[in-house]
Amino acid sequence: MPSFKGYFEIKNLDPFTLEKAYEALKYEHGTIGYYDLPSLSSTLCADVKMSLLNSTVFFDTIAVVGIGGSSLGIKAIDRLLQASTPHAKKIVYFENSDPISIAHESSRIEFAKTLFVVISKSGGTVETLSIFKYLIAKFEIDLQDSKQIVVISDEESVLSQFADHYRLKRFVIPSNVGGRFSVLSAVGVVPLVLAGFNVEGVLDGAKNFGEKFWARKEEHLLQKAAFCVANASKFPVNVLFSYSDTFEEFGKWVVQLWGESLGKRNARGERVGLTPISLIGSVDQHSFLQLIIEGPLNKTVTFMNIEHSRDELMIPSLSLPFLEKSDFVNGESFNTLINAQCQATMQSVLQSGVSVDEITWACIDESSVGEMIMYYELLTSAAGVLLEINTYDQPGVELGKQILQGYFK
Amino acid sequence: MPSFKGYFEIKNLDPFTLEKAYEALKYEHGTIGYYDLPSLSSTLCADVKMSLLNSTVFFDTIAVVGIGGSSLGIKAIDRLLQASTPHAKKIVYFENSDPISIAHESSRIEFAKTLFVVISKSGGTVETLSIFKYLIAKFEIDLQDSKQIVVISDEESVLSQFADHYRLKRFVIPSNVGGRFSVLSAVGVVPLVLAGFNVEGVLDGAKNFGEKFWARKEEHLLQKAAFCVANASKFPVNVLFSYSDTFEEFGKWVVQLWGESLGKRNARGERVGLTPISLIGSVDQHSFLQLIIEGPLNKTVTFMNIEHSRDELMIPSLSLPFLEKSDFVNGESFNTLINAQCQATMQSVLQSGVSVDEITWACIDESSVGEMIMYYELLTSAAGVLLEINTYDQPGVELGKQILQGYFK
Numbered sequence: 001m002p003s004f005k006g007y008f009e010i011k012n013l014d015p016f017t018l019e020k021a022y023e024a025l026k027y028e029h030g031t032i033g034y035y036d037l038p039s040l041s042s043t044l045c046a047d048v049k050m051s052l053l054n055s056t057v058f059f060d061t062i063a064v065v066g067i068g069g070s071s072l073g074i075k076a077i078d079r080l081l082q083a084s085t086p087h088a089k090k091i092v093y094f095e096n097s098d099p100i101s102i103a104h105e106s107s108r109i110e111f112a113k114t115l116f117v118v119i120s121k122s123g124g125t126v127e128t129l130s131i132f133k134y135l136i137a138k139f140e141i142d143l144q145d146s147k148q149i150v151v152i153s154d155e156e157s158v159l160s161q162f163a164d165h166y167r168l169k170r171f172v173i174p175s176n177v178g179g180r181f182s183v184l185s186a187v188g189v190v191p192l193v194l195a196g197f198n199v200e201g202v203l204d205g206a207k208n209f210g211e212k213f214w215a216r217k218e219e220h221l222l223q224k225a226a227f228c229v230a231n232a233s234k235f236p237v238n239v240l241f242s243y244s245d246t247f248e249e250f251g252k253w254v255v256q257l258w259g260e261s262l263g264k265r266n267a268r269g270e271r272v273g274l275t276p277i278s279l280i281g282s283v284d285q286h287s288f289l290q291l292i293i294e295g296p297l298n299k300t301v302t303f304m305n306i307e308h309s310r311d312e313l314m315i316p317s318l319s320l321p322f323l324e325k326s327d328f329v330n331g332e333s334f335n336t337l338i339n340a341q342c343q344a345t346m347q348s349v350l351q352s353g354v355s356v357d358e359i360t361w362a363c364i365d366e367s368s369v370g371e372m373i374m375y376y377e378l379l380t381s382a383a384g385v386l387l388e389i390n391t392y393d394q395p396g397v398e399l400g401k402q403i404l405q406g407y408f409k
Numbered sequence: 410m411p412s413f414k415g416y417f418e419i420k421n422l423d424p425f426t427l428e429k430a431y432e433a434l435k436y437e438h439g440t441i442g443y444y445d446l447p448s449l450s451s452t453l454c455a456d457v458k459m460s461l462l463n464s465t466v467f468f469d470t471i472a473v474v475g476i477g478g479s480s481l482g483i484k485a486i487d488r489l490l491q492a493s494t495p496h497a498k499k500i501v502y503f504e505n506s507d508p509i510s511i512a513h514e515s516s517r518i519e520f521a522k523t524l525f526v527v528i529s530k531s532g533g534t535v536e537t538l539s540i541f542k543y544l545i546a547k548f549e550i551d552l553q554d555s556k557q558i559v560v561i562s563d564e565e566s567v568l569s570q571f572a573d574h575y576r577l578k579r580f581v582i583p584s585n586v587g588g589r590f591s592v593l594s595a596v597g598v599v600p601l602v603l604a605g606f607n608v609e610g611v612l613d614g615a616k617n618f619g620e621k622f623w624a625r626k627e628e629h630l631l632q633k634a635a636f637c638v639a640n641a642s643k644f645p646v647n648v649l650f651s652y653s654d655t656f657e658e659f660g661k662w663v664v665q666l667w668g669e670s671l672g673k674r675n676a677r678g679e680r681v682g683l684t685p686i687s688l689i690g691s692v693d694q695h696s697f698l699q700l701i702i703e704g705p706l707n708k709t710v711t712f713m714n715i716e717h718s719r720d721e722l723m724i725p726s727l728s729l730p731f732l733e734k735s736d737f738v739n740g741e742s743f744n745t746l747i748n749a750q751c752q753a754t755m756q757s758v759l760q761s762g763v764s765v766d767e768i769t770w771a772c773i774d775e776s777s778v779g780e781m782i783m784y785y786e787l788l789t790s791a792a793g794v795l796l797e798i799n800t801y802d803q804p805g806v807e808l809g810k811q812i813l814q815g816y817f818k
Contacts, residue, residue, distance in 0.1 A: 068692070098653050162730060162732050236646075236707055245510045260700060283504055286665070296641075296672075296681065310509065316545070318546060320538075320542070326539065328814055328817045396703040399761075
């Protein structure tokens with residue numbers, strides 16, 4: 001169970017702000033679908049497992065064809081749980097319309113042993129469909145009744161109609177669940193269960209956190225959202241500084257969630273939003289930290305670390321001539337070192353006057369992953385209601401799509 | 410040869426600003442070492458090749474042990490040139506004090522065929538030395554005269570003294586070259602030549618760009634630096650939006666260079682700096698673009714793309730039932746699609762009122778890589794003189810290191 005600690009002071013905060021945010025979220029609860037996914041998706045887990053048992057096709061690789069909300073969450077969970085799920089099947093990702101990546105990834109898969117999971121909420125994503133066509137042509141896939149293709153999309157989308165036309169196995173993303181909030185829907189559940197991850201554990205963690213939040217036992221979340229929104233002009237940048245490489249994809253998922261949900265015009269047409277940045281410690285202590293400490297005070301920083309690592313790798317008690325100055329960590333574990341680096345950096349950032357909070361994962365397990373997913377989704381929704389925007393749409397990206405189509409006419 | 414295009418207007422710019430920046434950089438030229446690396450390092454290339462010819466040890470993997478300025482630049486070039494250097498040896502990186510990564514990477518290397526390149530400018534980096542000790546213990550390395558270890562450090566550092574003690578092969582980082590500006594010194598040259606990359610080509614590109622800059626033939630660089638600095642309060646965030654996955658590590662290198670160099674207290678003790686963000690297109694169109702277009706106008710965006718890709722991968726002329734709407738790209742190459750996406754997104758960002766510039770690489774080759782490295786280094790130096798800071802130090806990160814040591818006493 002992760003623990004949360006805020007070092008920032010909530011000043012000048014209207015005492016009714018938290019109440020207002022909570023009530024607005026409760027009001028949303030009927031229409032916004034992601035809140036209920038932890039419960040809804042447990043049946044789905046069982047369904048996918050059943051279809052797996054009944055399947056006649058053996059595969060050892062899952063190729064996810066999807067981009068944005070249709071890949072980031074899957075990658076985040078895949079990466080976080082890989083170390084504790086050694087027998088999970090390999091998941092490869094076809095996301096970008098980058099020819100170098102597509103050529104590279106498609107050369108690495110063995111077609112006969114690969115299950116393709118094609119994911120697009122709208123069903124019309126140009127990258128996803130173009131890559132899908134490329135894979136069909138490259139591997140000469142016979143679409144009719146193909147047991148190697150699974151489709152995940154909105155119930156009524158053209159991609160779902162396509163799947164039904166060829167009698168492909170398909171799963172539905174509830175229409176009231178937005179792409180970047182969809183990781184606990186079929187989008188994440190289907191490929192991750194197929195790969196052998198314990199997705200029920202993730203759903204349980206998310207469910208627990210949600211229940212505690214609705215029971216007003218996670219008020220720090222509302223406080224943090226209120227702090228970020230109240231200080232949006234002063235601190236327009238929110239940094240997530242995570243101390244483990246395994247948070248790399250989780251950080252990217254948070255960036256999409258926070259950036260795309262909150263960067264909006266509000267009801268008065270004003271531009272609002274908060275700029276997320278994901279960093280990895282200790283690596284980015286050697287890259288970005290100087291700017292945080294001595295640069296403009298325009299950032300908040302969330303430090304995230306893992307108390308107990310799965311790998312108790314030790315720094316040997318080895319004293320090398322001329323290098324004795326580094327002996328102070330001899331005989332310690334790398335986990336102790338990286339956590340001490342997180343603490344030391346946090347202290348130095350605090351002393352430089354930056355608003356900081358801290359999230360400590362006891363360990364990385366399914367339940368914690370689920371809790372942190374629900375935490376960030378609820379945090380985003382809370383910030384959204386306080387910014388008085390529609391957290392769940394993305395009207396700004398439409399113009400580019402129209403211009404793109406014009407280029408090919 | 411990359412081409413540069415600025416869509417921003419330089420308003421209210423003191424006409425002497427560019428002159429001032431140029432003169433300040435010229436003045437620095439005598440003391441700041443990175444300017445001369447393209448020339449200085451060509452001899453080094455020859456030396457490394459010679460020592461390779463004389464080596465009795467066969468290796469197929471290079472393990473770089475280094476962090477920050479001792480790894481980011483190597484990774485950037487390695488990734489960019491991989492596709493055009495198919496016979497390059499594999500480089501693995503030991504950077505972070507993350508036990509999961511260290512365990513994973515060290516399990517993947519075959520000791521007998523691995524050359525370890527240990528890089529630390531100061532010679533005292535705690536991550537690097539701790540990992541080095543771990544590798545010594547794990548592989549039971551006999552340090553005396555070891556042919557499997559190469560050390561790169563400052564001439565007088567403790568790491569250099571350690572290397573001499575055991576008669577290890579070592580190379581020197583010139584003392585007037587800072588870590589994040591060191592990629593064209595031994596730091597990048599040695600491992601990349603050892604891996605089989607055409608580093609001379611990179612150096613030539615960097616040299617060419619430098620010469621043109623000093624001859625006042627790349628004035629756009631000074632203009633861009635002046636624009637970023639003049640608008641630092643209005644646009645505190647500078648986004649680099651690169652359209653190819655192969656720019657991922659290059660983007661991280663730029664983030665370190667820009668963030669750590671410019672985030673400083675100036676002579677009057679004021680906090681200055683610009684916050685860099687690296688994005689990858691088209692992926693981040695589905696993540697961050699909404700915030701750029703509708704969120705606060707606090708960002709500049711540089712779009713970067715590759716005109717001609719090495720992979721002429723085609724989108725098949727395949728019309729699938731119900732999915733005909735995506736047929737508008739049928740028969741086009743993925744390279745055409747991703748470049749059109751870059752252009753369309755740039756147009757939509759411009760229309761939303763954001764200051765934009767554009768860097769187009771004709772193709773990814775050694776010369777372009779060198780030019781772009783020198784471009785970003787000079788751009789950073791130019792912004793630094795205009796911010797009236799010391800671009801080359803990083804005093805802000807020292808406190809954290811002291812606090813860290815205190816934890817282990």
